[in-house]
Amino acid sequence: MAHLYISYSPADSAFVEALAPTLxxxxxxxxxxxxxxxxxxxxxxxxAQSDLVLYVASPDALASAQVQTELIEAAxxxxxxxxxxxxxxxGSVTRTGVSIAPEVQRLLLHVAPVDLTGSKRDDNxxxxxxxxxINRALxxxxxxxxxxxxxxxxxxxDEFYAEKSAPPPAPAMPAPAAPPARP
Numbered sequence: 551m552a553h554l555y556i557s558y559s560p561a562d563s564a565f566v567e568a569l570a571p572t573l574x575x576x577x578x579x580x581x582x583x584x585x586x587x588x589x590x591x592x593x594x595x596x597x598a599q600s601d602l603v604l605y606v607a608s609p610d611a612l613a614s615a616q617v618q619t620e621l622i623e624a625a626x627x628x629x630x631x632x633x634x635x636x637x638x639x640x641g642s643v644t645r646t647g648v649s650i651a652p653e654v655q656r657l658l659l660h661v662a663p664v665d666l667t668g669s670k671r672d673d674n675x676x677x678x679x680x681x682x683x684i685n686r687a688l689x690x691x692x693x694x695x696x697x698x699x700x701x702x703x704x705x706x707x708d709e710f711y712a713e714k715s716a717p718p719p720a721p722a723m724p725a726p727a728a729p730p731a732r733p
Contacts, residue, residue, distance in 0.1 A: 557624070558617065603631045631687070
């Protein structure tokens with residue numbers, strides 16, 4: 551069973567409180583961003599012990615220095631991150647003028663978010679998408695891990711499939727036959 555660290559803004563507390571019981575049905579342990587007055591060291595330790603960071607994305611979370619610090623620490627520790635869209639404003643999770651750390655930009659660039667905005671949080675299809683994304687992040691395919699002949703797995707598998715899917719050489723075309731003689 552996995553240990554998830556949930557990184558979120560206090561403005562998204564209601565969303566996290568509603569999602570947590572659903573996650574507890576599947577995942578062994580949940581840890582959360584520290585609330586005001588809580589020990590941030592305990593949160594850092596929980597993040598370090600977690601198997602995955604679940605980033606609850608919203609304009610407030612992206613503007614939060616604490617959340618950005620948690621995401622930077624997750625990247626430093628090599629923790630997989632899954633993004634859950636909790637709230638958007640004007641069709642976006644960002645706000646004009648919000649500074650996003652380059653490390654956070656790089657981290658989030660490669661993660662497909664799961665949209666749980668509005669009523670989607672209670673939708674079985676959306677929750678299935680979240681569970682699937684978390685499980686893919688926790689259990690990457692073997693091609694992401696293995697290597698062949700000291701080549702990265704992607705290069706080795708690309709070469710293998712290129713060889714297998716290359717079209718066979720075209721057969722030599724016979725010379726055109728001479729037209730039949732006329733009587």
